[in-house]
Amino acid sequence: MRIAFLGLGHMGLPMANNLRTAGHEVVGFDVFAGARDGARDSGLPVAETGVDAATGADVVITMFQTGAQVIDAYRGVEGGRGLLDAAAPGTLFIDSSTIAVDDARAAHALAEAAGHRSIDAPVSGGVVGAENATLAFMVGGADADFEAAKPLLEAMGRRVVHCGGAGLGQAAKVCNNMILAVSQIAVAEAFVLGERLGLEHHALFDVVSNASGQCWALTTNCPVPGPVPTSPANRDYQPGFAGALMDKDLGLAEKAVALTGVEARMGMLAREIYRDFAAGEGARRDFSGVITDIRDASASAD
Numbered sequence: 001m002r003i004a005f006l007g008l009g010h011m012g013l014p015m016a017n018n019l020r021t022a023g024h025e026v027v028g029f030d031v032f033a034g035a036r037d038g039a040r041d042s043g044l045p046v047a048e049t050g051v052d053a054a055t056g057a058d059v060v061i062t063m064f065q066t067g068a069q070v071i072d073a074y075r076g077v078e079g080g081r082g083l084l085d086a087a088a089p090g091t092l093f094i095d096s097s098t099i100a101v102d103d104a105r106a107a108h109a110l111a112e113a114a115g116h117r118s119i120d121a122p123v124s125g126g127v128v129g130a131e132n133a134t135l136a137f138m139v140g141g142a143d144a145d146f147e148a149a150k151p152l153l154e155a156m157g158r159r160v161v162h163c164g165g166a167g168l169g170q171a172a173k174v175c176n177n178m179i180l181a182v183s184q185i186a187v188a189e190a191f192v193l194g195e196r197l198g199l200e201h202h203a204l205f206d207v208v209s210n211a212s213g214q215c216w217a218l219t220t221n222c223p224v225p226g227p228v229p230t231s232p233a234n235r236d237y238q239p240g241f242a243g244a245l246m247d248k249d250l251g252l253a254e255k256a257v258a259l260t261g262v263e264a265r266m267g268m269l270a271r272e273i274y275r276d277f278a279a280g281e282g283a284r285r286d287f288s289g290v291i292t293d294i295r296d297a298s299a300s301a302d
Contacts, residue, residue, distance in 0.1 A: 002025045003016075003025065003061060004057040004061065005029075008028050008044070010031070012185070014127075016028050017043075019155055020043075022258065026048050029048075048094050050073060051084060054086040055086045058151055059091065059180055060094070061095075061096060062094070062096065067103025067106075070103065071110065074107055074111065084114035084116060089116070093107075093116055093117065093123050094118075098245075098248075099111055099252070100170065100171070101167040102167070106177035108120070110166065112167070117142075119146060119279050120139070120141065120170050120278070122142040123137055123138075123170075124136045125157070129157070134156065136160075137153045138169040138173050140163055141166055167184045179270075182266050184217040188294050189294055191204060191291060202227055205226075223289070232285075233288060233291075237285040237288065241285070242283065243278040243283050245287075246278070246287040250270060274290065
């Protein structure tokens, strides 16, 4: 297939290159010159514009930061051509951004009105998952469109789940990341408590990783150096998944909670904690680095 891949950041570029490895013809584009240069250095062909990349493509994949960017790219801005106009009728649009459910549904509606097929397919697994093609995809859209996209998603990920109709991939992503935020904070608090009680990091890890407290935030993204050598804690919290992105995703969760009226006190407390974390240096650090804020707050309580 000829694939246009738009959004060549830390995750988008390895995803695009994994599609090339699988034998597809991939043309990329990014609005940032540095990302375009990095893509060219990796051997990925880069178009002059997103519209150029989408012209003649069988599939258009977007990996953007916000729902507004997805919608603007689809329909064009300031009278310019959008991706939907540039693509041939029946093109499959796959949006792997993490955006609000209502934005995802609006993008679906725009694509379908323009005569295209569309799914939302946000991902979990971070940069490591993108590089190793081990991402998890949560997909919303029609059955036939999911089946058409599945071989491409499997070239970039290890697990592909059809969550239901339009927007429900984003719904699953919002729920997943709210759980992740709460669990990462809980793991960090437990390690700081263990430190105060005299527990050595490895001892606590060995117990909890084999007990009922076991979770991804511990066994993969352990917030202290040592027990999990590949965790960001061993790289001075270089992301990974940056605090700014977790803050953004929890903002989407907050919006969904408000719309549905769900009682989600833990999720909204995590939203508050990560909003504070991302207001400073945490924006550029891995979200597991929230343990440093917990330590600082604990020290001030002595």
